[in-house]
Each structure stands twice: as structure tokens, then as C-alpha cells.
Amino acid sequence: MAQTRLKLVSGDGAEATSPRRRLIEVDRLTKTYRTRDGDVPSLKPIDLAIREGEFVAVVGPSGCGKSTLLKLMAGLIPPTSGEIRIDGKPVKEPPDDVGIVFQSPVLLAWRTVIRNVMMPVEVRRLDRETHLARARKLIATAGLEGFENKYPWQLSGGMQQRTAICRALVHDPKIVLMDEPFGALDAMTRERMNLELQRIHHETQKTITLITHSIPEAVFLADRVVVMTERPGSIAAIYDVPLGRPRSLEMMGDPAFIALSQKIREHFYAQGHLD
Ligand SMILES: Nc1ncnc2c1ncn2[C@@H]1O[C@H](COP(=O)(O)OP(=O)(O)OP(=O)(O)O)[C@@H](O)[C@H]1O
Ligand SMILES: [Mg+2]
Known part of the structure; x- marks a missing residue:
């Protein structure tokens, strides 16, 4: 896609440039871990649709179920109720078309x-x-x-x-799922990797879901940012990122960037977390 054709998105991030089909559908998904010490409800019903080529970032307090959601999407663990569909097919085992980067390498x-x-x-x-x-x-x-x-x-x-x-x-793979892939990196390497990931997304149009603890990283990379509540995690809000592509690190000083980061941060203040 030529850079000149990229425009500022407004409203629904993915549809502003081209209407794309839903590739990943999360439908009334819940997960409760059954342990010897009792049940650990980790996800309350989650509904989310991710379009082909879309970049979605997920932020939320530690322990709210982000990795659980990603493992469910990757078919690594079964849901307690509800389902995930990729290309319309329920995920029952790890699909061939998915690549995953775990929280540690x-x-x-x-x-x-x-x-x-x-x-x-x-x-x-x-x-x-x-x-x-x-x-x-x-x-x-x-x-x-x-x-x-x-x-x-x-x-x-x-x-x-x-x-x-x-x-x-x-x-x-058509779909790449990443669980805090840059958490252990120093700030400069992390910024370089952010730019690299943006380039990969731009060139390959892969559908990417990224979990991160960094609000600026989420806003910088994503078309939409999903904010989760404390455990058992549910979706508190979904924000479109009103910034064009490709994005430069200088855009972190853009008023729209700062305003959205602040809005997302308020969720954590409201929950008593400084994430
Ligand atoms: N295999 C498991 N058995 C029992 N409980 C689990 C298991 N895996 C996760 N949990 C629990 O589920 C909840 C969500 O865990 P999860 O790893 O999804 O959180 P997270 O949002 O990824 O946290 P973090 O930001 O710290 O990585 C936690 O309370 C955790 O203790
Ligand atoms: Mg995690």
C-alpha cells in the first residue's frame, strides 16, 4: 500500500481505509481455571471481532487475563464457555495460520x-x-x-x-499473536522493535494482536486498543487510534496521541492501578 494513500482514520479504525472481513471472532468467551484450591475465574464473557489486517493492542492490569485470552486465541487452552472462530471455524487446536510470541522467548x-x-x-x-x-x-x-x-x-x-x-x-502465518514481546527490552531496543513491527505489519498486512503493559506502545502500534478490567477480565473499552500510518516516534508528542494515552491511563487510575 502506498504511503500516500494512508489517511487519518476516524471512527472505526479498520473500516476507514477499506472494509475488511472479520477474521477473528471472540464470542461470549469465558475462562475459569479449575485448580486444587478452587476455581479461578479469569475471563468474564468477552466479545471481540478483529478484522483481517487489523492491528489490535490489549492493555489491562497484571493478572486480568490477557495471556489467558491470547492462549485461547492460539488454541492452546480450551474455553470454559463461548468460542473463538478464525475464518468462521471454531478454534479447537492451534491453527496452522497463527504465529505466537510468548511473554518470555x-x-x-x-x-x-x-x-x-x-x-x-x-x-x-x-x-x-x-x-x-x-x-x-x-x-x-x-x-x-x-x-x-x-x-x-x-x-x-x-x-x-x-x-x-x-x-x-x-x-x-496470517495471524500473529504477541504477549508482551518487548517487556524485557531496554527502552531504545524496544522503540526499534516497535518500528520494525510496524514495518512488518505495513508490508505484510498481517493481522496482529499485541498484549502490552505500555500504553504508549499500544497507541503507537495499534489500529484499536482494547482496555481490560481487573480479573476476571472483561473489556472495559475499545478505542480507535486516530493517527495515520506510517507512524514516527515523534508522533508520540501529537496532541491526539497524548489525549488517547491519557484516556486509557484513566481506566487504571479508576481501578486503583498504575500500570
Ligand atoms: N494455568 C493456570 N492455572 C490456574 N490459574 C491460572 C493459570 N494461568 C493463569 N491463571 C490465573 O488467571 C489469571 C489471569 O492470568 P493471566 O496470565 O492471563 O494474566 P495476565 O493479564 O496475562 O497477567 P500479566 O499482565 O501479569 O502477564 C491470574 O489470576 C492467574 O493466576
Ligand atoms: Mg500475561
Whole structure:
């Protein structure tokens, strides 16, 4: 998409540029963990529709159920009630078309960078040669060229997380789910990764859901920001981000950026949390 065609969105973020179909539908979804010490209700009924190509950020207090929501979307755990549909099909197991970046990088210590990145290809029994070329390209883009044959313990935390992001993208999934992928990074690396993620989204038009503790990060990257309540989490509000694309870091000083960040922050003050 040419940059000149991008315009300021207003109202419904995704539909302002082009009407897109709903790709992910979260329908009356609840989750209660059953433990030996009793039930832990984690999600109250959640309804959410995410359009193809949309970038949605989710913010909320610690322990409100954000990771739970992402794991449900990834088909890693079953809902207690309600369902999630991707492309109209109920999610019952991890779908092929989804890439996930976990809250910590969870790389396999005995595998090199390239072999960690190739994991989803092996698991899905996809063509090795074409995907190996793709893996190398992703690794280069992530600034990890020359580190293909290193082990996770030979990498910095940021490099490990970038490896995990390459792994989530290697099979070219339509949907990418990210759980605080930049939480452990220093502020400058984090900003670089934000720009990189924006570039990936812009070039590939993937549908991305990002969980973050950073309100500025959510506003900077997303088309819409979902604000969750305390546990059991439900949706307190959904905000369209009224900023054009591509976005530069300077836009964080834009009055619209500051106003929306403040509005989101007020939810946490209201709940007694400084997130
Ligand atoms: N496997 C589990 N068994 C029992 N309870 C769980 C399990 N996983 C999560 N929980 C509980 O569910 C609630 C939501 O957890 P979740 O990890 O989804 O929160 P979160 O919003 O991602 O928090 P954070 O921002 O700290 O990562 C928490 O109270 C947690 O203790
Ligand atoms: Mg979490």
C-alpha cells in the first residue's frame, strides 16, 4: 500500500481505509481455571471481532487475563464457555495460520537460532528448503545475521526475543499473536522493535494482536486498543487510534496521541492501578 494513500482514520479504525472481513471472532468467551484450591475465574464473557489486517493492542492490569485470552486465541487452552472462530471455524487446536510470541522467548536451549526459528516448519512438516531461505531472510531483517548458529545462551535478551519473533513469522502465518514481546527490552531496543513491527505489519498486512503493559506502545502500534478490567477480565473499552500510518516516534508528542494515552491511563487510575 502506498504511503500516500494512508489517511487519518476516524471512527472505526479498520473500516476507514477499506472494509475488511472479520477474521477473528471472540464470542461470549469465558475462562475459569479449575485448580486444587478452587476455581479461578479469569475471563468474564468477552466479545471481540478483529478484522483481517487489523492491528489490535490489549492493555489491562497484571493478572486480568490477557495471556489467558491470547492462549485461547492460539488454541492452546480450551474455553470454559463461548468460542473463538478464525475464518468462521471454531478454534479447537492451534491453527496452522497463527504465529505466537510468548511473554518470555521460550527458545530451546539445545537448538541454535536457525533451528529455533525453523521449529514451526518442522512441527507443521512444511517444505524445508523454501522455509530455510525465509528463515535466513527474517533473521537478517531482525539484525541477527551472523548469529544463525549461536545458541540462546550466547544471545542478549533482546536478541532472544527477536529470534522468537522470527520463529512466529517463519511459516508466514496470517495471524500473529504477541504477549508482551518487548517487556524485557531496554527502552531504545524496544522503540526499534516497535518500528520494525510496524514495518512488518505495513508490508505484510498481517493481522496482529499485541498484549502490552505500555500504553504508549499500544497507541503507537495499534489500529484499536482494547482496555481490560481487573480479573476476571472483561473489556472495559475499545478505542480507535486516530493517527495515520506510517507512524514516527515523534508522533508520540501529537496532541491526539497524548489525549488517547491519557484516556486509557484513566481506566487504571479508576481501578486503583498504575500500570
Ligand atoms: N494455568 C493456570 N492455572 C490456574 N490459574 C491460572 C493459570 N494461568 C493463569 N491463571 C490465573 O488467571 C489469571 C489471569 O492470568 P493471566 O496470565 O492471563 O494474566 P495476565 O493479564 O496475562 O497477567 P500479566 O499482565 O501479569 O502477564 C491470574 O489470576 C492467574 O493466576
Ligand atoms: Mg500475561
